[in-house]
Amino acid sequence: MCKKESLKILFERRSVRSFKEEQIKDSELEIILKAAQFAPSAMGQQPWHFTVIQDKEILNRINVLTRKVYEKSGIPRLEERAKAENFSPFYNAPTYIIVSVDEKSVAPIADGALALGNALLAAEGLGIGSCWIHAVNYLYTTDEGKELFRELGMPEGYIPIGSAAFGYIAGEKPEPAPRREGNINIIK
Secondary structure, three states, rough: OOHHHHHHHHOOOOOOEEEEEOOOOHHHHHHHHHHHHOOOOHHOOOOOEEEOOOOOOHHHHHHHHHHHHHHHOHHHHHHHHOOOOOOOOOOOOOEEEEEEOOOOOOHHHHHHHHHHHHHHHHHOOOEEEEEEEEEHHHOOOHHHHHHHHHHHHOOOOOOEEEEEEOOEEEEEEEOOOOOOOOOOOOOO
């Protein structure tokens, strides 16, 4: 891949919130996960664990539990979102990946975020839509959520830092939001 193609992927990736029901191919999932595993990490620790969920029953269970958390959150925007008839924290995407990290590692949040970022960029390169989903962090604050994560195989001593929805895009990819200005200082 040339530099121009790499930059194109960086500049064209968007958060997609409308997915086809069709499951992504296993070969595409493998590439997304490999890209995540090749993210930089503090001191090379690679403290991440990836939980890939494509089972509709488990995805539905996550929906139900997350709706409960949102309803009781005290955050008006989340409470309002939970009222939606078609509520899905991951926008009904067919593939949902949770990134958890060893909380005793040197920089767990940064390492996990970089891994998830690599996964999102790899998906873009494959023509697969994706969206960072923070709901997993709210879900983990509940006893039911922690129990679910244990059932899903999250290692002991690990905490979720984020997740993402993946699937083929239904409709048009969103236009980029204007970039915020005044957030760069260059000191020479």
